[in-house]
Amino acid sequence: xxxxxxxxxxxxxxxxxxxxxxxxxxxIFVPAGEVWQHLAETVLRDYVVNSLLLMVxxxxxxxxxxxxTAWLVSMTxxxxxxxxxxxxxxxxxxxxxxxxxxYTGMLDFAGPVQTTLRELTGWGYGDYWFPxxxxxxxxAIMLALVLYPYIYLLARAAFLSQSLCVLEVSRSLGNGPWRxxxxxxxxxxxxxxxxxxxxVLMETLADYGTVQYFGVDTFTTGIFRTWYGLDNAxxxxxxxxxxxxxxxxxVTLERYSRRQARxxxxxxxxxxxxxxxxxxxxxxxxxLFCLATLLFGFLLPAGQLGLWAIDTYEEMIDQRFxxxxxxxxxxxxxxxxxALITALLLNYARRLQPNRTVRFAVRAAGMGYAIxxxxxxxxxxxxxxxxDNTLDSWMREQFDISTGLLLSGTLAALLFAYxxxxxxxxxxxxxxxxxxxxxxMDEAARAMGERPAAILGRIHIPMLKGSLITALLLxxxxxxxxxxxxxxxxxxNFNTLAVRAYELAADERLADAAxxxxxxxxxxxxxxxxxxxxxxxxxxxxx
Amino acid sequence: xxxxxxxxxxxxxxxxxxxxxxxxxxxxxGEIGCLLGPSGCGKTSLLRAIAGFEPVSHGEIHLxxxxxxxxxxxVPTEQRRVGMVFQDFALFPHLxxxxxxxxxxxxMDAGQRDARVNELLQLVGLAHLKEAxxxxxxxxxxxxxxxIRAMAPRPDILLMDExxxxxxxxxxEQLAREVRELLKRDxxxxxxVTHDQLEAFAxxxxxxxxxxxxxxxxxxxYNIYHKPQSRFVADFIGQGVMLPGKVSEALAIDTExxxxxxxxxxGCKPGCEIELLLRPDDVLHDDExxxxxxxxxxxxxxxxxxxxxxxxxxxxxxxxxxxxxxHRIGERxxxxxxxxxxxxxxAR
Numbered sequence: 001x002x003x004x005x006x007x008x009x010x011x012x013x014x015x016x017x018x019x020x021x022x023x024x025x026x027x028i029f030v031p032a033g034e035v036w037q038h039l040a041e042t043v044l045r046d047y048v049v050n051s052l053l054l055m056v057x058x059x060x061x062x063x064x065x066x067x068x069t070a071w072l073v074s075m076t077x078x079x080x081x082x083x084x085x086x087x088x089x090x091x092x093x094x095x096x097x098x099x100x101x102x103y104t105g106m107l108d109f110a111g112p113v114q115t116t117l118r119e120l121t122g123w124g125y126g127d128y129w130f131p132x133x134x135x136x137x138x139x140a141i142m143l144a145l146v147l148y149p150y151i152y153l154l155a156r157a158a159f160l161s162q163s164l165c166v167l168e169v170s171r172s173l174g175n176g177p178w179r180x181x182x183x184x185x186x187x188x189x190x191x192x193x194x195x196x197x198x199x200v201l202m203e204t205l206a207d208y209g210t211v212q213y214f215g216v217d218t219f220t221t222g223i224f225r226t227w228y229g230l231d232n233a234x235x236x237x238x239x240x241x242x243x244x245x246x247x248x249x250x251v252t253l254e255r256y257s258r259r260q261a262r263x264x265x266x267x268x269x270x271x272x273x274x275x276x277x278x279x280x281x282x283x284x285x286x287x288l289f290c291l292a293t294l295l296f297g298f299l300l301p302a303g304q305l306g307l308w309a310i311d312t313y314e315e316m317i318d319q320r321f322x323x324x325x326x327x328x329x330x331x332x333x334x335x336x337x338x339a340l341i342t343a344l345l346l347n348y349a350r351r352l353q354p355n356r357t358v359r360f361a362v363r364a365a366g367m368g369y370a371i372x373x374x375x376x377x378x379x380x381x382x383x384x385x386x387x388d389n390t391l392d393s394w395m396r397e398q399f400d401i402s403t404g405l406l407l408s409g410t411l412a413a414l415l416f417a418y419x420x421x422x423x424x425x426x427x428x429x430x431x432x433x434x435x436x437x438x439x440x441m442d443e444a445a446r447a448m449g450e451r452p453a454a455i456l457g458r459i460h461i462p463m464l465k466g467s468l469i470t471a472l473l474l475x476x477x478x479x480x481x482x483x484x485x486x487x488x489x490x491x492x493n494f495n496t497l498a499v500r501a502y503e504l505a506a507d508e509r510l511a512d513a514a515x516x517x518x519x520x521x522x523x524x525x526x527x528x529x530x531x532x533x534x535x536x537x538x539x540x541x542x543x
Numbered sequence: 544x545x546x547x548x549x550x551x552x553x554x555x556x557x558x559x560x561x562x563x564x565x566x567x568x569x570x571x572x573g574e575i576g577c578l579l580g581p582s583g584c585g586k587t588s589l590l591r592a593i594a595g596f597e598p599v600s601h602g603e604i605h606l607x608x609x610x611x612x613x614x615x616x617x618v619p620t621e622q623r624r625v626g627m628v629f630q631d632f633a634l635f636p637h638l639x640x641x642x643x644x645x646x647x648x649x650x651m652d653a654g655q656r657d658a659r660v661n662e663l664l665q666l667v668g669l670a671h672l673k674e675a676x677x678x679x680x681x682x683x684x685x686x687x688x689x690x691i692r693a694m695a696p697r698p699d700i701l702l703m704d705e706x707x708x709x710x711x712x713x714x715x716e717q718l719a720r721e722v723r724e725l726l727k728r729d730x731x732x733x734x735x736v737t738h739d740q741l742e743a744f745a746x747x748x749x750x751x752x753x754x755x756x757x758x759x760x761x762x763x764x765y766n767i768y769h770k771p772q773s774r775f776v777a778d779f780i781g782q783g784v785m786l787p788g789k790v791s792e793a794l795a796i797d798t799e800x801x802x803x804x805x806x807x808x809x810g811c812k813p814g815c816e817i818e819l820l821l822r823p824d825d826v827l828h829d830d831e832x833x834x835x836x837x838x839x840x841x842x843x844x845x846x847x848x849x850x851x852x853x854x855x856x857x858x859x860x861x862x863x864x865x866x867x868x869x870h871r872i873g874e875r876x877x878x879x880x881x882x883x884x885x886x887x888x889x890a891r
Contacts, residue, residue: 440633443596446620447627448647448696458646462637 006353007361010346014361017368017420020379024244027237027382035232039239043222047239050136051205051218051246057140058147058204059197065144065293066151066200067193071181074159077275078286086532088290091297092149093524095481097209097502098517100133100142102301104213105308105510107133134214142214143204145297150203151196153531158192159185177276191260198254205246206372208484209502219243220374220484227488233382240375251370302521308514316515324516328480328496331411335418336426336475342419343426343471347434362427369424373417373485380417380489384408414489421485422478426471433467473526480523545608547572547732548593548700553612554601555588561600562588566758568751570700575726576734577747578758581779586736586753587704593734594627594702595620607699626693628703632685634677640664640688641673647696663691666725682710683718690722694731701726703735707742719745740780752776769822769884777820777886782849784860785818787890796885799854800834805885816890823849823861825882828868832877836860838870852878 072078073085091099107113107130114130117123132138162185170180208220219239227236278286309316346362368376384407392403407413437460445455483498490499497516504513546569554564563585570576578586591597593604595617604612606625611618626647634643641660648656664670667687677685686706693701706722707715723746726733737743743750744764751761754775760767771777777785788798792813795804803819811817828850836852839859843866850862850870862878870876 436636438631438633440629440631441635443594443620444627444629444633444635444692445646446596447594447623447625447693447698447702449621449624449649450647451619451621459635459637463635 004353004355006349007355007357010349010358010361010365013342013346014364017365017423019383020376020417020420021244021367021371023379023382024237024240024375027234028241030234030237033232035226035230035235036238039222039226039235043217044239046217047219047222048242050211050216051243053136054140054143054211054216054218055201055204057137058143058200061141061144062148062151062200063193063197065148065297066196067155067186067189069148069290069293070152070155070159071185072286072290074156075181075185075276076278076286078278078283080287080290084290084294086535087294087298088152089149089528089531090294090525091146092531093521093528094146094298094301095209095483095498095520095524096143096146096203096207097213097483097505098305098520099146099297099301100139100210100213101505101510101513102304102517103138103142104133106300106304107131136214136216139210139214139216142210143207144200147200147203148293148297150199151193154192154196155189158189162188191257194257194260195254198250198257202247202250202254202370205243205250206374206484208372208374208487213502213505219246220372223374223378224484224488227378233378237378237382240372240378243372243375247370247372251367302518305514305518305521308511309518311514312511313515316512321515324495324497324500325519327494328498331414331418331496332476332479334411335415335422335479336472338415338419339423339426339475340430340468340471342423343430344468346427347430351434366424366427368420369422371421373421373482374488376417376420377485377488380413380420380485381408384413409489409491411491411494414486414491417485417489418475418479418482421482422475425474425478429467429471429474430464433464433470437463470530473530477523477527480520545572546570546605547574547607548576548734549605549608550589550593550602551605552602553589553592553599553604555585555592555597556600557588557597561756563753563756563758564601566602568749568758568761570732570734570749572732573727573730574732574748575723575746577743577750578734578736578753579740579743579750579779580738580753582738584753585756589753589758590702590704590734590736593700594625595623624696624699626696626698626701628686628689628693628701628706630705630708632677632689632709634685634689634692636677638676639673640669640675640677640680643677643688644692644695646692659695663695667691667721683714686710686718690725694729699732701731701733703733705737706735708737708739715739715742716745722746752779754779769886771820771886774888777888781822782861783820783822783825784858785888786821786858786860788817788819790815790817796887799856799858800860800880803880803882803885805882807885808887811887817887818890819882820886820888821860821880821882823863825880826852826860826862827879827881828862828864828876829879830877832879834879835875835877838872838874838876841870841872850876852876 069084069088073081073088105111109125117128117130121128133142166184166188167180170184171177175183205219208224211218212221212224219242223236223239223243226232226239342365346365349358350362385405388403388405388408391406395401395403441459442455445459446452450458480496481498483502486496486499487502490496495503497519501513501516501520504510504516548568548570550566550568553566554561556562566589568576578589580586588597592599592612593606595611598614598617599612600614602613603610606623611623635646638646641664644660644663645656648659651659660673661670664673667690669684669687672680672684672688677688680688690703690706707718710718719742735743735746737746747764749761750764750767752759752767752771752775759773759776760771762770762772767776768781771780777783786798786800788796788803790807790811790813791797791802794807794811794813795802796807796817796819798819836854838850839853840851842849845866847866848864848868848870850864851859852862853859864870
């Protein structure tokens with residue numbers, strides 16, 4: 001029996017990547033003593049209730065924005081539709097914690113909105129009521145404003161793939177356009193919308209920056225507080241495990257919906273779509289609805305960041321900022337390369353040895369995308385710390401040498417956490433590239449006398465190039481935006497743009513944070529551009 | 544004369560499950576062979592074994608009189624000098640048409656390579672598409688490029704896996720004729736796999752009917768149609784009915800349609816219960832004939848009608864008639880038999 005290196009290496013990778021998950025789950029059985037008792041009696045209920053309320057709020061708002069805009073741009077005709085089709089993706093570029101503090105700066109007492117209001121009315125402090133952004137409702141709005149594009153993307157694709165015939169059958173049976181939408185179009189798109197919604201809710205659960213800044217007690221903030229405030233690792237891990245339960249439900253929902261979506265997909269897309277032309281008020285409100293979504297989700301906050309950055313960049317962009325950028329780039333480049341190499345290895349294992357073990361290992365290795373950064377960080381710190389301590393005491397006993405902390409608080413720990421969290425992104429990008437190289441292309445090359453190594457060089461590398469660059473870019477940007485895992489795992493005195501922006505904002509230096517934040521948003525535009533390009537490509541192919 | 548391809552008692556297995564076995568066949572240089580069978584019959588596995596993509600679990604494969612496959616020992620595809628045309632054409636999307644065709648011409652210098660590419664492109668009339676990329680070509684053009692790409696390095700044998708199945712029906716026949724002409728002109732030995740018998744008849748000199756994991760017959764198109772050696776071949780190829788009968792003392796066959804004389808296959812003894820394969824073209828329409836049968840069904844096929852007639856016992860027979868002979872269902876029409884080749888099978 002031949003040793004199967006592909007099976008062994010892919011299962012090995014999957015196992016290593018699953019360590020954080022195992023650790024978190026295993027900690028359920030470690031007694032956390034009085035701390036847990038204390039948590040359960042005081043704050044646990046708040047964490048559950050707040051997290052649930054936040055999810056409900058985000059769901060309602062993001063569904064309204066996502067499904068509404070998706071239907072308008074895919075099924076109707078109104079001024080600006082072509083621009084909105086891609087522009088509605090722009091809010092994805094802004095991390096939730098950045099839009100959160102931008103709105104805080106705009107809407108608080110000293111901000112431009114209230115100042116203008118007072119100037120116009122002559123009111124003073126305490127004369128009027130103004131909604132508080134830094135609240136649970138505020139957090140829900142902030143998260144929904146930047147997360148709705150997930151729903152928009154999937155719902156739009158679902159509406160476009162609906163067979164025109166099905167809709168025409170409904171029209172021919174006497175249903176008007178609105179009735180047709182609610183009785184046929186929407187139900188057919190429901191699985192896709194549910195898949196989008198579960199992604200939105202996963203991001204909501206994973207969010208730390210927004211809820212922390214707004215002072216809303218949820219699981220992620222609870223994990224941080226238990227970790228740093230109470231210094232109790234098992235209790236933090238147990239909170240993380242409960243959070244994981246929520247995630248498991250969402251992942252199941254997402255998987256199930258995607259399967260359903262395949263059944264609901266009536267196959268061939270329509271060749272020519274007759275969009276519903278809107279008139280009068282309908283026309284105006286369609287444009288206004290899309291414009292408002294874009295305005296509040298991207299244009300206003302990005303513009304405000306720009307204004308602040310212009311005010312403060314002279315003080316902020318200095319030697320320290322350069323170090324910051326350098327550190328961030330270093331991390332992001334290393335993490336994206338690491339993820340790319342791992343993704344290539346796993347994808348080739350699946351291509352060359354598509355047995356059950358390998359297929360399962362590849363799927364397991366991609367699970368991290370669903371796990372909140374906080375949970376991964378906790379699952380990394382505990383085993384790495386244990387390893388360092390064990391090695392240190394063993395070396396001291398045997399050789400009287402102290403090895404100190406080898407892994408904890410190093411870049412290695414941080415890179416490992418990024419790999420766990422973002423591997424799915426590069427796995428997917430490489431997979432979609434590799435799918436284009438059909439097995440018969442390999443065979444055709446071999447029949448023409450090429451050895452496997454030469455096939456890699458003459459066919460695979462040139463054909464994969466684009467996908468590899470995409471894989472690198474996407475992970476690069478994700479690392480740039482990542483906040484909670486970086487906060488927990490970064491080496492002492494090591495800052496990234498995201499951490500710096502967060503720290504400055506936490507110190508109420510909102511304007512000073514703008515340069516770092518704007519840099520993140522601009523980088524975040526890269527995946528949006530890639531996405532909108534693939535949108536217009538699929539439109540070309542439909543023609 | 545030398546043999547270009549020879550299979551001796553070959554079997555192919557996946558994960559211990561034998562998909563095809565006991566295959567022996569040979570092709571002379573310049574001959575075009577065809578493996579014909581329903582989908583899932585193992586014909587593609589056989590082709591892939593000849594190409595070297597699958598190992599054989601039993602037997603031997605010889606290419607150009609050299610042993611290339613036996614159990615536990617297989618010359619890699621890249622050293623076999625085979626050309627292969629795939630069902631999906633497998634053109635490299637990142638390379639231009641010219642570069643696709645030149646892909647296998649590593650050992651030539653640039654001048655020779657260019658000359659060979661131009662020659663082949665002209666052969667299929669696509670010289671103007673030299674710099675185009677595969678996605679800009681139509682299905683038929685892609686097929687021709689895939690063909691000349693496989694021909695370019697002058698392989699010992701050209702293997703074609705359902706080469707026309709992704710094309711429109713009209714285009715298929717035209718291309719099959721073109722490709723045959725091309726292969727014959729260059730004297731290329733080839734073997735193709737298909738499930739379409741018309742394609743097989745149009746392309747091949749020798750046809751192998753594959754079914755139920757075996758090669759049933761390796762023969763000319765005429766013989767597999769008129770002299771099938773197994774029930775499977777008789778059923779799979781063309782149309783026809785099985786007419787029950789009995790071998791008489793005079794070594795003729797007594798059937799409900801009368802006595803049929805002719806050369807009987809070996810092994811038929813008087814008194815044997817048999818079934819006779821009756822093709823629609825064995826039954827001629829003749830208004831003068833005494834033998835009149837009732838029309839049960841008719842199918843218009845353009846140049847002819849295919850009538851289904853019923854014998855007194857209810858046994859149906861098929862009859863092909865020029866299409867200006869109109870007869871209504873229920874009418875009785877005269878027929879006579881013209882059975883040139885007698886194909887007999889033991890009664891079931």
